[in-house]
Amino acid sequence: MHDVIIIGGGPAGLFSAFYSGLRKMKTKIIESHPFLGGKVHVYPEKMVWDVGGVPPLSGQQLIDQLIEQGMTFEPDLALGEKVNSIEKEDGVFKVCTDSNQEHYSKTVIVAVGGGIIEPKKLQIHGAEKFEVSNLHYTVPSFQRFVGKRVLISGGSHSAIDWANELAPLAERVELVYRKEELKGHEASIELLIEQGVHLHEQSSIQALTAAPSGDRIEQVVLEHPYDGIKQVKVDEVIISHGFNRDASLLNESPIDLDRVDDFFIKGTPLSASSVPGLYAAGDILHHEGKLHLIAGAFQDAANAVNLAKQFIDPDANARAMVSSHNERLDDHNKRLKKQRIANL
Numbered sequence: 440m441h442d443v444i445i446i447g448g449g450p451a452g453l454f455s456a457f458y459s460g461l462r463k464m465k466t467k468i469i470e471s472h473p474f475l476g477g478k479v480h481v482y483p484e485k486m487v488w489d490v491g492g493v494p495p496l497s498g499q500q501l502i503d504q505l506i507e508q509g510m511t512f513e514p515d516l517a518l519g520e521k522v523n524s525i526e527k528e529d530g531v532f533k534v535c536t537d538s539n540q541e542h543y544s545k546t547v548i549v550a551v552g553g554g555i556i557e558p559k560k561l562q563i564h565g566a567e568k569f570e571v572s573n574l575h576y577t578v579p580s581f582q583r584f585v586g587k588r589v590l591i592s593g594g595s596h597s598a599i600d601w602a603n604e605l606a607p608l609a610e611r612v613e614l615v616y617r618k619e620e621l622k623g624h625e626a627s628i629e630l631l632i633e634q635g636v637h638l639h640e641q642s643s644i645q646a647l648t649a650a651p652s653g654d655r656i657e658q659v660v661l662e663h664p665y666d667g668i669k670q671v672k673v674d675e676v677i678i679s680h681g682f683n684r685d686a687s688l689l690n691e692s693p694i695d696l697d698r699v700d701d702f703f704i705k706g707t708p709l710s711a712s713s714v715p716g717l718y719a720a721g722d723i724l725h726h727e728g729k730l731h732l733i734a735g736a737f738q739d740a741a742n743a744v745n746l747a748k749q750f751i752d753p754d755a756n757a758r759a760m761v762s763s764h765n766e767r768l769d770d771h772n773k774r775l776k777k778q779r780i781a782n783l
């Protein structure tokens with residue numbers, strides 16, 4: 440029996456695990472992938488600038504730091520287990536996974552982001568055969584794009600970010616999007632223009648032309664409603680059309696959760712859900728002031744843990760003390776101090 444089971448090992452789940460350790464709670468993380476880090480694995484080389492107090496760092500560095508912090512109090516881990524349902528019986532939560540495991544806990548924090556995500560594929564017959572060569576749905580490494588002609592399809596934040604990251608490295612970057620406007624921060628859109636990214640508004644990919652060898656895309660055929668068809672020569676193609684989400688956990692669980700659309704848990708700014716003892720943190724949480732960013736996930740996590748702690752022990756403080764006053768961190772503090780002295 441755990442004090443808290445955290446479902447999801449992304450930024451919200453990992454920070455929840457750190458914080459529940461601070462509050463001396465027996466904690467388990469259950470994550471469907473065999474690894475921790477959540478959605479940040481989609482952008483391991485992208486620079487992340489907007490996490491407070493952290494200088495710009497790559498997605499992969501952020502994952503490493505989140506995991507290091509999340510493991511401080513050595514929570515139990517169940518990796519590679521997809522949670523299928525959450526039930527509440529006699530005041531105890533039963534969390535069942537696809538490997539027929541049952542996990543029991545006094546409280547639950549749901550930190551599943553948008554569910555288990557898969558990139559939306561390009562709906563063009565035969566496109567999948569290029570996935571082993573030059574058709575990409577994520578950008579695991581910038582190296583392969585250096586000096587190349589890169590075409591990115593998509594009009595939202597991720598597509599814009601990738602175009603901006605690759606523009607200084609690639610020979611040429613083309614950004615293709617269906618709408619008249621891009622959906623991104625003003626500064627990022629200005630940067631696209633400053634960096635000479637070629638914009639194809641109101642356009643979409645109609646066909647991929649293979650090289651004579653048949654194993655690579657050589658040209659992309661674009662269609663514009665007024666200008667008609669255009670052929671663009673490419674070395675690499677990146678598709679950023681969003682994600683399909685598996686939200687079966689929320690749809691199939693017998694507990695009666697208030698929801699928004701199919702994908703969000705309707706909660707309070709303190710991360711409470713409509714089910715006592717069950718909390719939501721990170722992208723899954725929905726309320727008027729919710730910030731769907733990593734910075735927002737951290738606040739949700741601390742709020743969720745504080746409520747979970749009080750749910751188990753109503754006499755517990757509503758808030759944890761600041762971390763430097765926490766006796767459980769004493770050993771870590773001593774070790775870090777020794778390291779600092781050794782490095783002088």
Ligand SMILES: Cc1cc2nc3c(=O)[nH]c(=O)nc-3n(C[C@H](O)[C@H](O)[C@H](O)COP(=O)(O)OP(=O)(O)OC[C@H]3O[C@@H](n4cnc5c(N)ncnc54)[C@H](O)[C@@H]3O)c2cc1C
Nearest residue numbers: 447449450451471477478522551552554597721722732733
């Ligand atoms: C391309 C891109 C770039 C971004 N750039 C930034 C940025 O620069 N700055 C920023 O602040 N934010 C950025 N974001 C958003 C940020 O990644 C998310 O806000 C953040 O990851 C949310 O964390 P989370 O823990 O709530 O969810 P996630 O990171 O989605 O983690 C949820 C975890 O739950 C697991 N899970 C889901 N369902 C189950 C289940 N049934 N059973 C077990 N495990 C399950 C998933 O496998 C996943 O590991 C970006 C997002 C994308 C897609």
